[in-house]
Amino acid sequence: MSKFRRKKGKGMPKINTASLPDVVFMLLFFFMVSTTMRETEVQVRVKVPEATEVKKLEKKSLVSYIYIGRPVAVIARMYGTEPLIQLNDKLINEEGIPYESVQDFVLFEREKLPESDKNKMTMSLRIDEDINMGKVDDVKQALRRAKALIINYSARKEYLEQGRRR
């Protein structure tokens, strides 16, 4: 008679998984709440530069987006690889300074805001870091003419070089 008898039910005891759905649901709700669905499809490649003095854009409803970058592969087949301007979801293809497209765009976006917020409209410029300033200056001139003066140069928060400089 051996002293160490094998126990009858060998193997690991079962872990109670009844609370697993709870945990998963918690994660699920977190992601559901924090999700913002992408509304516009960006048709130009934009890698915004990094900066240290960035601030969060508070009211999303006041913000309209202007993208400047080289078109993605599908679009490039139609328009070539030169940098393009995209206003919210519309690509524009205007020669020279795009006064007309930007004017229309600003009027259209401003119309959507309530009367009290019309002068707080912010233009978020999401511009690829390798684009030449000529294109950016054109857009800025067009925005000035359209009287959309609050702009936001979109940038990612830069952490790396902080220690070196302070």
Next chain:
Amino acid sequence: MPREVPEINGGSLADIAFLLLIFFLVATTMDIDTGITRLLPPEPEKDQETEVKVNKRNVLVVLINRSDRLMVGGEEMDRFQLKNKVIEFFTNPADDPNLPEMVETEIQFPPGSSPLLPPDGVWRGKVSKGVISLQNDRTTTYGTYLHIQNELVAAVNQLRNEFTQLYFDKTYDDLNQANATEEEIYNAIRDIYKMNISESEPKNSGGLN
């Protein structure tokens, strides 16, 4: 005795939840919009002469040329030196006649908001008349341009921060603008250290594009 309700098997609940979870994980974009907010100057009226006389000592020309090199007030400079240069320009600590004029100014703070202010809350001190003129070429890279903008903003932010730290023992960004008193402080400090950055009309500084 009430009849027992048969238990529903909850084993597949986790599967369903996982499926949803994975969907949202994939669909989520966590991009918070951040950036540097600036104000564009209004377009000049057609008949308006835009000749504003500014004393030469009050202007610091920051020029980024088409090979992304930086020139500040006539000398070539590294991007990381710019911030200190701008701080010196805006404060003029040694009363240098080549740096901007400092004008004695009274600025109203909420009374009693800081022990370092007189009881009536009026700050008396010197405010710079300096203006930074930022110029770029059409072929300057946007990334470089934004880095320079960032340095200029960083310089003014540091000045504001130092002031807020000294008088109110917090950072400038921590001032809560929803609070009426703190908003007043916020605006008063903004008036002491103004973000005077003028962007010139775009022009080509010559050469091939």
